[in-house]
Each structure stands twice: as C-alpha cells, then as structure tokens.
Amino acid sequence: MPYIPVTNAQREDMLHRLGVLSLEDLFADIPQEHRFPVLALDGGKSELEVLRELATLSRANAQADSYRWFLGAGAYDHFIPAVVPALASRGEFLTAYTPYQPEVSQGTLQAIFEYQSMVAELTGMDAVNASHYDGATALAEAVLMGLKNSEDHTRILIPEGLHPEYKQVITTYLSAFECTIQEYTGSPSAAAKGLAQNDLAVLVAAYPDFFGKIPDLSGTAEAVHEKGGLFVVHADPIMLGLFKSPGAWGADIVTAEGQSLGNDLNYGGPFLGIMGTTNALVRRLPGRLVGETRDSQGRRGFVLTLVAREQHIRREKAVSNICSNQGLMALRSCIYLAMMGRQGLREAAELCWHNAHYAAKKIAELPGFSVEPGLFFKEFVVHTPIPAEALAEKLYQKQIVPGLPLSRYYPERTEDLLVCVTEKHTRSDIEDLVQALREAVQ
Amino acid sequence: MMQNLEGGPTMGQQLVPLLQEESVPGRRAVQLPSPSVPETPLPEALLREAPKLPEVDELTVVRHFTRLSQMNFSIDGQFYPLGSCTMKYNPKMNEEAASYAGFRRAHPLAPESLSQGSLALLHGLQEALQEITGFKAVSLQPAAGAHGELTGVLIIRAWHVSRGDTKRKRILIPDSAHGTNPATCTMAGLIAETIPSDGTGAVDLEALRAACSGEQAETIAGLMITNPSTLGLFERNIKEIIAIVHRAGGLVYGDGANMNALVGIVKPADLGFDVMHLNLHKTFSTPHGGGGPGAGAVGVTGALAEFLPGPVAVKTTEGFSFRMPSQSIGRVKAFYGNFAVLVRAYAYIRRLGSDGLRRVAEYSVLNANYIRSLVAEKYPAVYGEGRWNMHEFVASPELGNGIHTLDIAKRLIDYGFHPPTIYFPLIVKEALMVEPTETESPETLEAFAKALLAIADEAQNNPDLVKSAPHNTPVGRLDETTAARKPILCYKG
Numbered sequence: 001m002p003y004i005p006v007t008n009a010q011r012e013d014m015l016h017r018l019g020v021l022s023l024e025d026l027f028a029d030i031p032q033e034h035r036f037p038v039l040a041l042d043g044g045k046s047e048l049e050v051l052r053e054l055a056t057l058s059r060a061n062a063q064a065d066s067y068r069w070f071l072g073a074g075a076y077d078h079f080i081p082a083v084v085p086a087l088a089s090r091g092e093f094l095t096a097y098t099p100y101q102p103e104v105s106q107g108t109l110q111a112i113f114e115y116q117s118m119v120a121e122l123t124g125m126d127a128v129n130a131s132h133y134d135g136a137t138a139l140a141e142a143v144l145m146g147l148k149n150s151e152d153h154t155r156i157l158i159p160e161g162l163h164p165e166y167k168q169v170i171t172t173y174l175s176a177f178e179c180t181i182q183e184y185t186g187s188p189s190a191a192a193k194g195l196a197q198n199d200l201a202v203l204v205a206a207y208p209d210f211f212g213k214i215p216d217l218s219g220t221a222e223a224v225h226e227k228g229g230l231f232v233v234h235a236d237p238i239m240l241g242l243f244k245s246p247g248a249w250g251a252d253i254v255t256a257e258g259q260s261l262g263n264d265l266n267y268g269g270p271f272l273g274i275m276g277t278t279n280a281l282v283r284r285l286p287g288r289l290v291g292e293t294r295d296s297q298g299r300r301g302f303v304l305t306l307v308a309r310e311q312h313i314r315r316e317k318a319v320s321n322i323c324s325n326q327g328l329m330a331l332r333s334c335i336y337l338a339m340m341g342r343q344g345l346r347e348a349a350e351l352c353w354h355n356a357h358y359a360a361k362k363i364a365e366l367p368g369f370s371v372e373p374g375l376f377f378k379e380f381v382v383h384t385p386i387p388a389e390a391l392a393e394k395l396y397q398k399q400i401v402p403g404l405p406l407s408r409y410y411p412e413r414t415e416d417l418l419v420c421v422t423e424k425h426t427r428s429d430i431e432d433l434v435q436a437l438r439e440a441v442q
Numbered sequence: 443m444m445q446n447l448e449g450g451p452t453m454g455q456q457l458v459p460l461l462q463e464e465s466v467p468g469r470r471a472v473q474l475p476s477p478s479v480p481e482t483p484l485p486e487a488l489l490r491e492a493p494k495l496p497e498v499d500e501l502t503v504v505r506h507f508t509r510l511s512q513m514n515f516s517i518d519g520q521f522y523p524l525g526s527c528t529m530k531y532n533p534k535m536n537e538e539a540a541s542y543a544g545f546r547r548a549h550p551l552a553p554e555s556l557s558q559g560s561l562a563l564l565h566g567l568q569e570a571l572q573e574i575t576g577f578k579a580v581s582l583q584p585a586a587g588a589h590g591e592l593t594g595v596l597i598i599r600a601w602h603v604s605r606g607d608t609k610r611k612r613i614l615i616p617d618s619a620h621g622t623n624p625a626t627c628t629m630a631g632l633i634a635e636t637i638p639s640d641g642t643g644a645v646d647l648e649a650l651r652a653a654c655s656g657e658q659a660e661t662i663a664g665l666m667i668t669n670p671s672t673l674g675l676f677e678r679n680i681k682e683i684i685a686i687v688h689r690a691g692g693l694v695y696g697d698g699a700n701m702n703a704l705v706g707i708v709k710p711a712d713l714g715f716d717v718m719h720l721n722l723h724k725t726f727s728t729p730h731g732g733g734g735p736g737a738g739a740v741g742v743t744g745a746l747a748e749f750l751p752g753p754v755a756v757k758t759t760e761g762f763s764f765r766m767p768s769q770s771i772g773r774v775k776a777f778y779g780n781f782a783v784l785v786r787a788y789a790y791i792r793r794l795g796s797d798g799l800r801r802v803a804e805y806s807v808l809n810a811n812y813i814r815s816l817v818a819e820k821y822p823a824v825y826g827e828g829r830w831n832m833h834e835f836v837a838s839p840e841l842g843n844g845i846h847t848l849d850i851a852k853r854l855i856d857y858g859f860h861p862p863t864i865y866f867p868l869i870v871k872e873a874l875m876v877e878p879t880e881t882e883s884p885e886t887l888e889a890f891a892k893a894l895l896a897i898a899d900e901a902q903n904n905p906d907l908v909k910s911a912p913h914n915t916p917v918g919r920l921d922e923t924t925a926a927r928k929p930i931l932c933y934k935g
Contacts, residue, residue: 002798003531003727004805005883011805014812014884018830023804026811026830027707029676034712036800040573044795047535054789058544060559062552065543074776075550081472083503091518092511095532098733101861103852103915104520106457107510108732114461117933122493127931130733133585136776144629165776172751172772176599176631214488244490257776267560268550268777269585270735282929288733293925299457301917305925311588311625312866316634321625324586324723327733337495338461338503344472346492350484351474357482375485396556404551427478 002044061267066399068429070359072379072420073210073404074135074163075268076260078238079348079424081339084262088332098288098327102303108327109302112290115334122240122337122345123254124247125276129287131325132273135257136166139204139234140173141286141320142253142275146202146230147179148319149284153201153228154179157191161209162234164409187216192223200229207235207246211372211418212379214243221250230281237261237274238422239377241340241349253277262336263329272329283309286320351423352378355430359421362434368441379420381406385441388417394440400433457916458509462933465496471503513916514732515860521886523813525834525863525875526620526672528702528724530806535793536728536786545785550777554763561762564755564778567739567788574791574799575718576711577741579767581750582779587699589774590719590738591626591666596771597717597742597749598664598693599630604749604769610663610692614653616645618673618867623666623697632663639869643673643825645683654690662692664716670700672867672875674810674834675826684714693717693746701725702879703807703832706800710741717742725802726787737783753778805880806833809887813878816891820898824870834877838870841901845908847872850897852919853911857893 006014011023020026027035045053069077088094092107099105099112112130119128132138143156156174158167160183174181179201184191188205203224208214217233224231232253233246238260240246246254258272259265277285283306291305311318340348356378364371368385384391388405395402403419410416421430498506515522522529540546548560568580584590595613602610613627614637624634637653640646645667654662665687669677677683684694696710696718702725704710710718722728723736730736742750751774753764764778794802807830814823814835821837839847851861851874863875878887900908912918 001801001805002793003533003881004801005881006805006808010884011808014808018808018811018815023808026804026807029678029829030704030708031681031713034708036707037576037709037712039706039796039799041570041791041796041799044798045792047793050789050792051535051539053792054539054563054785055542055544057559057563058539058542060562061544061548062556063544063547063549065547067556069549071549071551073551077547077549079472079474083471083500087504087507087511089537090508090511092514092516093732094537094729095517095529096514096732097522097524097527097529097730097860101515101851101855102920103912103917104515104855104860105513105732106916107513110458110460110513111507111510111732113931114933116931117460117462118493118495120932121495127929133589133735133780134776137585137589137774163776165773168773169775172596172774173629175596175771176629240490241493242484242490243488245493248490264546264782265549266546267548267557267781269775269780270782271776282931289929289931291925292930293921295918295920297918299917301920303920303922303925305922305929305931308926311621313621314625315621316624316628318621318625318628321588321592321622321629322586323588323620323622324721324730324734324736326585326731326735328729328731328735331732335503335507338498338506339471339500340495341470341472341497342492342495343470343497344474345495347474351477353484354477354479354481358479361482375488392553396553401549401552401556408551423474430479 067401068399069401070403070419070421070433071401073418074257075265076422077265077424078260078422080262083339084332084335087335088328093331099304102301106301109290111331111334113292113302115330116290118337119274120276122237123235123276124245125254126279127282128274128276129285129289131327131330132275132287133326134269134271134273135255136169138255138273138275139166140170142232142255143170143202143204144173145253145284145286146232147177149230150201150228153199155199156181156201157184157203159204159206159209160185161211161213162206163210189219189223192220192227195227198227200224200227202230202232204232204234207233208377211381212376214375214377217249236377238349238352241345242353252281258329258333261333263332270326270329272326272333284319287322287325348423355423355425356421359430362430363437366434366438378422379418382417382419384415384417387414391440395436398436400436402433402437458506460933461496461498461506464498464502464506467497469497469499471498471500520858520860521882521890522860523862523876523878523890524860525877526699528877528879530727530879531881532727532729533790536789539789540782540785545782558761560781561755563785563788565757565762567784568755570791571720571739571741574705575741576709578744579747579750580739580741581754582739582784583751583775584719584738584740585775585780586734586736587719587721587738588622588626590740591622592629593740593751593774594695594717594719595626595630595632597746598695599632600749600771601693601746602663609661612661613663614665616667618671618869619666619668620697620699643671643675644677644679647679647682650683650686654686659690662690664693664695666695666697668697668700670703670832673825673836674831675829676832680713699724700833703803705803707803711743717746722783722787727790728783728786735780735783737780737787802880809878809880809882810834813876813887813891816888817894820895834875836870837874838872839874841898843901843905845901845905847874849908849911850874853897853908854893855912856914859890859893
C-alpha cells in the first residue's frame with residue numbers, strides 16, 4: 001500500500017486493541033446506503049508508471065526551453081539562479097505548515113520577515129504581507145481594502161489598460177458590494193481630478209499596464225487623496241530595480257505579481273501575490289504578517305503578528321478570509337532577491353530595458369510593422385501587417401512564440417501582438433525573431 | 443530525541459543573523475551578462491537609486507537558508523499531528539513530476555495547441571475529483587481552501603440571484619466551524635449566523651429548524667458545514683440537516699478540510715451537498731510549503747455547474763480546450779489555478795488508484811482511534827463517547843497544577859514532536875486536536891502517546907518543567923503581545 005507503513009499484522013493488533021473486527025467497523029456512523037461506493041478510477045500504479053505517464057503529458061506541451069518565447073502578458077520568463085530551487089525545495093521548508101508554533105518555525109518566520117523587508121524596500125512601502133494567491137487576487141483585495149476604508153466612497157477607478165484577467169478577478173471579488181467600477185484612459189492624475197463627485201474610494205494605476213506602457217504617476221497621489229480615495233499601484237517588481245518605487249510616487253497600497261522574482265511559469269500558478277501598505281493602513285491589511293520580538297531571555301525571534309485582523313481570531317469581522325497563502329513562493333522570492341542583491345536586480349532590469357528597446361527598434365524597421373509609441377520597460381505592442389494570430393501560427397513552426405495576439409482578449413484587435421523581451425534573451429534570439437517576422441509576411 | 447528532556451540541542455540552536463546584517467557593500471552573488479545589443483539611453487528622471495537589497499555572496503546565501511531550514515519542524519523531519527491540517531507524507535515522486543520542464547516552464551497563455559499536456563492533466567484531475575466526490579463538475583481555479591470557500595459561497599449567491607431570489611443573505615454556520623467560514627461570508631457580502639452544537643457536539647437540529655422556519659426560511663442562502671466536524675466526528679444527522687436547509691430553499695456548502703476521512707468511504711454529493719471544496723494540499727498530499735501554495739478545487743451539482751469559475755478544461759473532438767461556464771461567477775484568479783500543485787495531486791491519485799484512496803481514509807481513521815485509545819486515560823476525547831472518531835480527535839486535557847494545553851504543546855516539542863492544533867475548535871475548552879494521518883507507523887503513534895503520558899506525569903511531579911517548555915529550541919516562548927503592540931515588520935538597519 002503506497003505510503004502506509006502499517007503492516008497487516010499491526011493492523012490486526014490495532015483493531016484488536018480497539019475491539020473491532022475490521023476497518024469497516026470504524027465507519028458505522030456513515031449512512032449505510034452510501035457507504036463504500038465503488039470509485040470508477042484506475043487501480044494504483046507504480047511510481048515508474050506514474051512518472052512515465054506524467055512525463056509523456058509534460059512533453060505534449062511546448063515549453064520555454066524548446067521554444068523561444070516572447071510571451072509575457074502577466075507571466076514572465078526571467079532568470080532564476082540555481083540556488084533558488086535548490087534551497088526552497090529543502091524538505092524542512094517544503095513540508096512545514098504555517099508557522100503557528102514559532103519555536104519550531106523560526107526558519108520560515110525569519111525568511112518571511114526578510115522577504116517582507118526586501119519587498120518593502122523594493123516597493124517603497126512600510127509593510128508587506130506574507131503573500132496572496134497571485135497578483136490579481138492581491139490587487140482585488142487591495143481594491144476591497146480601499147472600498148472598506150470609507151463608507152460613503154464607492155467609486156473605483158481602474159485603468160482601461162489593466163490586465164483583462166485582473167479586471168475579471170476584481171469584478172468577481174466585488175460582485176457582492178455596492179460600488180461603481182469605472183475605467184479611465186490617459187493619465188491617472190487627470191482621471192482623479194476629473195471626477196465630478198467626491199466619492200472616490202480607490203484609484204488603481206498599472207505600472208506598467210497590460211500593454212507595457214508606463215504611466216506618468218506625478219501628482220496622482222495628491223489628486224486621489226484630495227478626492228478622499230486611496231492610491232493603489234500595481235507594479236512589475238523587476239522594473240522596480242530601475243524605476244522609482246510606487247512608495248516614492250505616494251502610493252497607499254502596492255500590489256505586484258511576484259512570479260518574476262524567482263518563481264517558475266508553472267502554466268500560470270503557483271504565483272506570488274505581493275501586497276504592501278503604509279504604517280497608517282497596516283492594521284487593515286489582509287494576509288499574514290511576521291513581526292520581530294524577543295523571548296524571556298531576550299533572544300530575538302519572529303512571530304505571526306497583528307492576528308486580530310485575521311479569520312481564525314476575528315471570524316466574520318476579519319479583514320479577509322485568507323488563510324493558506326503562497327508561502328513557498330515568497331520564500332523563493334526571498335532567496336531570489338538575496339541572490340540578485342543590490343546590483344544584480346538593477347542589472348537584470350537594465351538588460352530587460354536594452355533588449356526590449358533593441359527588439360522594438362528592429363521590429364519597427366520591418367516593412368508593414370510598427371510599434372505603438374509610448375514609454376515602456378520590457379513589453380510593447382506591435383501592429384502587424386497581417387492578422388497577428390496567423391502570423392504567430394507561422395512562427396510556432398519555427399519554435400518561436402512571438403508574443404500574445406491581442407485578439408485573445410480584444411476580438412477587434414486582430415493586428416496587434418504584445419511582445420515581451422527580458423534579460424534572458426540574447427541578441428541572436430531577438431534577431432531570429434525579427435528575421436522570422438520578416439519572412440512570415442513576405 | 444528522548445534524551446533531551448532537560449535540555450541539549452534537538453535542532454539548530456544558534457540564531458542566524460538577518461540577511462541584511464550579513465550584507466557587505468560591494469559583495470555579490472549573481473552576475474548578469476553585459477548587454478549584447480546596442481544600448482538605449484535610460485529615462486534618468488524616472489529612475490531610482492538601486493534598491494538597498496542585501497549584498498552577499500552565494501555561499502553566504504546557501505548557508506543562511508540552509509541554517510534557517512534547520513530551525514523548522516517539518517513532516518520530513520518530525521511527526522506533525524496538527525489537527526485539521528492533514529500533515530501526511532508528501533511523496534517525493536510528486537515533486538519530480540511537477541519539476542518536468544514541460545509543466546514547470548509552460549506559459550499559461552501559450553496557445554491551446556501547444557498546451558495539450560497541461561489541458562489533459564487538468565481534465566483528468568477534474569474527472570477524478572468528480573468521481574471521488576460524486577459532483578457533476580469541478581473547477582480547479584481556487585488557490586487555497588478559503589479561496590474555494592469564497593468561490594462556493596459566491597456560486598450559492600449567484601444561483602439565488604439568477605432565480606430572482608435576492609433576499610437570501612443568511613448563511614448558517616455551526617459553532618465548531620473554521621474561522622474561514624464566517625470570514626468568507628463577509629467577503630461574499632452575506633451574513634454569517636452561528637448555529638449552536640448540541641450535547642454531543644453535533645449540529646443542534648432544533649436550533650437549525652428554528653433558523654430555517656417561518657419567514658426566516660425566505661432569507662436563508664445556505665449552510666456551510668464541515669463533515670466530519672472539527673471534533674473529528676461524522677455528523678450523523680447530515681442527511682436531515684441538508685434536508686432542512688433544502689426545504690427552506692437554501693443550498694449546502696461542504697467544507698472539505700476533513701475529506702481525508704471520507705475518500706472512498708462516501709461521496710459527499712450522495713449525501714446531498716450542493717457545493718464543496720477540497721484541500722488538495724491536505725487530502726491529496728501536496729506539500730504545505732510553510733503556509734502555501736495550496737489548491738482549493740470546488741465541486742458542484744449539475745444545477746450549479748454553469749456557475750463555476752472558469753475557464754474549465756473540456757474534451758473536444760480535436761483534443762482538450764478551455765471553456766468558460768455560461769453563467770460563471772467569473773474568474774477568481776488569473777489563469778487556471780495553482781497548476782504545479784494540481785500536477786502533484788494528479789500524480790498522487792494515479793499512484794494510489796481507487797483502492798489506495800480508500801486505504802487513505804481507512805488507515806487515517808484507524809491511526810486516530812489508536813492514539814485516542816492509547817492516551818484515553820489522561821487525554822479523553824471530548825464527545826464521541828461510544829463512537830469511533832474519524833481522522834482526528836479532540837481532547838480537553840485537565841492535568842492540574844495550572845498546566846494549560848499551551849504548556850503541553852510546547853513540552854511536546856522537547857520530545858521531538860510538532861504540537862497538535864490547540865485551542866480549536868472554539869467550543870472545546872483547552873482543546874488539543876490530534877490528527878495523525880495514515881502515513882504514520884504504529885511505532886511513531888506509540889512514541890507520541892508515550893510522550894503525552896509522560897507529560898501528564900510531569901504535570902504532577904515537575905510542573906515547572908512543563909510550564910517553561912520548550913527547552914531545546916533556538917528561542918523560547920516569544921512575547922507576542924509586544925510584537926502586536928509595537929509591530930516591527932521590517933528590518934530597520
């Protein structure tokens with residue numbers, strides 16, 4: 001029996017001690033007519049057979065080692081130092097539970113504290129929680145936090161260029177609440193200033209947005225606060241190695257997709273929801289927080305803290321229902337940031353910038369192609385001379401995924417391709433992409 | 443481990459400095475290549491000073507995290523009988539499967555034609571979970587148990603609204619429930635209402651009938667219930683409970699936290715449940731990761747299938763594809779769920795098969811009752827008199843001399859065991875909740891029982907030893923009050 005160490009002889013001894021004849025006797029409380037159904041599943045298989053089956057399934061996918069990817073759109077192929085999986089897969093981290101018993105969980109607790117510290121520095125916030133499910137749910141909870149901040153302020157401004165799946169998650173999370181979700185175009189500060197009523201709860205800025213564009217955030221915090229709202233910035237954490245932090249722009253809450261920081265693509269999950277805020281709002285922040293304290297002998301240690309915000313203490317009055325989060329992903333990001341360090345993260349961000357701008361320049365020089373203007377970091381929209389979907393299909397034959405045809409989310413945008421270039425791409429990757437695009441439309 | 447009753451290291455004793463304290467200006471680990479393309483000028487006015495991350499070399503990072511890991515208890519290292527958390531062995535085979543490049547390096551927005559392996563796996567897991575639970579449809583999108591609860595309660599709400607039934611706002615929740623249940627109701631804009639338990643720890647049927655009768659019936663959205671309950675007892679009146687709620691027009695949500703006791707034993711849908719989440723990180727052996735990631739798959743009856751969050755994987759004539767259910771509550775997460783967790787759960791189900799899954803429940807129940815019997819004299823199970831517990835039991839220890847459950851828990855650490863869940867469920871005074879799981883041997887269970895009984899003796903003969911535990915950990919009991927009153931949440935230099 002896989003993973004069950006009780007031998008038949010031991011089982012009989014144990015049943016004897018309990019005074020029953022069979023395992024079945026232990027289930028007398030279950031309604032008899034429904035007890036012991038036959039499960040129409042295959043019988044158990046050996047490890048060898050199961051791994052063979054899963055290896056076959058995995059090979060039915062295209063993956064980032066066999067294709068050249070210029071696909072981002074919320075899931076990014078950044079460099080991951082070998083140290084990250086080697087350390088994060090240690091059983092002592094992998095198979096521990098939530099650190100509710102601090103004396104035997106100092107490893108996890110200190111790592112989360114270090115994660116909180118580094119991500120707070122990166123985002124420019126006072127406090128960062130121990131994680132959310134992903135960037136989209138972190139942003140949805142940030143909006144909810146803003147909505148609850150002021151009773152009569154119910155207007156939520158989100159950028160038209162926010163990731164379409166994030167918009168859908170926000171809509172789901174807010175479906176039960178009285179509020180108006182309104183999309184704005186152009187500068188976020190103008191959107192706040194242009195409001196007729198004084199009912200702003202939250203303004204969200206995407207830094208950058210789904211199309212890779214970096215908005216001008218100057219004056220936004222002031223304009224949002226003037227209307228009585230909270231300023232939420234959803235950021236690309238790699239970009240924050242180079243560009244001003246949301247905190248420096250006056251954000252009240254920051255969210256980000258932390259997958260880029262040392263986590264695999266994993267076909268979309270597990271990812272890492274980053275969420276941080278200011279000291280003024282920290283007692284309303286959802287999610288776990290680790291704090292520093294001392295034991296009776298004065299030794300420094302770490303504990304889960306401000307638990308009066310959480311479901312296991314406050315039940316229906318908790319700020320969120322979140323319990324299990326993405327602890328292991330936060331650990332991976334912690335190790336990643338330690339490995340990259342002050343200079344490494346900056347270098348990665350600069351490489352993204354140079355590679356992406358070189359790719360954009362070369363693609364724009366192709367006949368029939370153009371690049372949407374505007375400030376960008378690592379992702380940009382290409383207008384294609386033939387439908388982007390058909391163009392992409394041609395490149396798949398050459399083991400190149402040239403980007404995301406925007407028609408996936410915007411049916412009318414048939415000739416737009418969202419291209420992502422990171423520090424992992426080489427000059428020849430980029431030149432091969434350009435060459436393949438040229439040939440595809442000839 | 444037994445020789446360390448009075449002190450002496452059981453784990454990495456020495457505290458580890460913070461990474462930030464190990465930082466030396468100019469030191470580094472990762473070095474990236476120089477740009478191979480012509481450089482583009484940076485927008486200087488928008489830039490920052492490089493973030494002040496630690497400056498450390500690679501070996502320092504490796505030692506730092508290795509030493510931190512040694513300060514953890516884990517399933518790989520210790521018996522971890524944490525009630526309600528199902529800390530079973532996490533097979534290494536699952537890690538291998540999840541590490542295959544075709545899964546680990548697959549992009550979620552790759553075209554379906556290049557993602558057939560992932561889609562086939564998602565579809566296969568949906569079908570397996572449908573078979574195990576009896577539900578007609580499953581969504582794998584929720585990322586954790588509480589996320590599954592939110593999904594399920596939003597489905598219940600959406601179903602009522604779709605029928606024009608907008609007055610139904612009350613969700614009934616037994617007083618033994620996890621805190622996530624009432625917190626979920628608030629997040630879904632509904633009102634949590636507590637139903638007391640009766641003298642046997644079961645749902646008080648009279649109180650439930652009263653909450654569902656007369657005009658009150660018209661405001662019932664549903665009931666959230668954990669079965670087996672958090673007392674580790676199967677709710678014997680479950681069919682009647684469900685019938686009462688159904689008669690009032692409400693739907694019944696099953697919290698699947700305790701499904702480990704029921705796989706292959708009973709299909710929840712057969713009992714009448716309408717919606718239920720499964721914690722794949724409990725029942726289906728995926729590692730807890732120090733607090734996640736989990737996966738909270740949600741199953742529903744045929745009537746609710748089109749309300750599921752999407753997309754869900756479907757089989758077509760050409761292979762596999764994604765589809766958004768027609769009345770979906772929407773997305774609850776970007777992309778498709780915690781896919782790499784789903785790979786592990788699928789590998790586990792394939793390994794165990796139908797017989798192996800039933801053995802999981804049988805032996806988890808056997809092990810729980812075995813410990814219960816070994817410690818019955820000093821730690822009698824509350825309720826459940828004359829009945830068998832399911833996968834866990836709850837004691838309410840009274841060892842005297844001012845010894846609290848917290849002291850017992852901390853003293854168990856000295857014996858090399860992770861403490862059980864304590865002070866939960868809230869309806870049991872000084873609760874001590876023990877869930878051994880099926881992957882532990884009788885030798886381990888007996889050693890644990892022996893330690894619990896030894897602590898009962900110590901409570902009589904040397905209570906201070908118990909009250910001052912743990913003695914062999916890198917830190918002793920920590921000052922949580924000051925931590926909350928004057929929070930230090932970041933390194934301040």
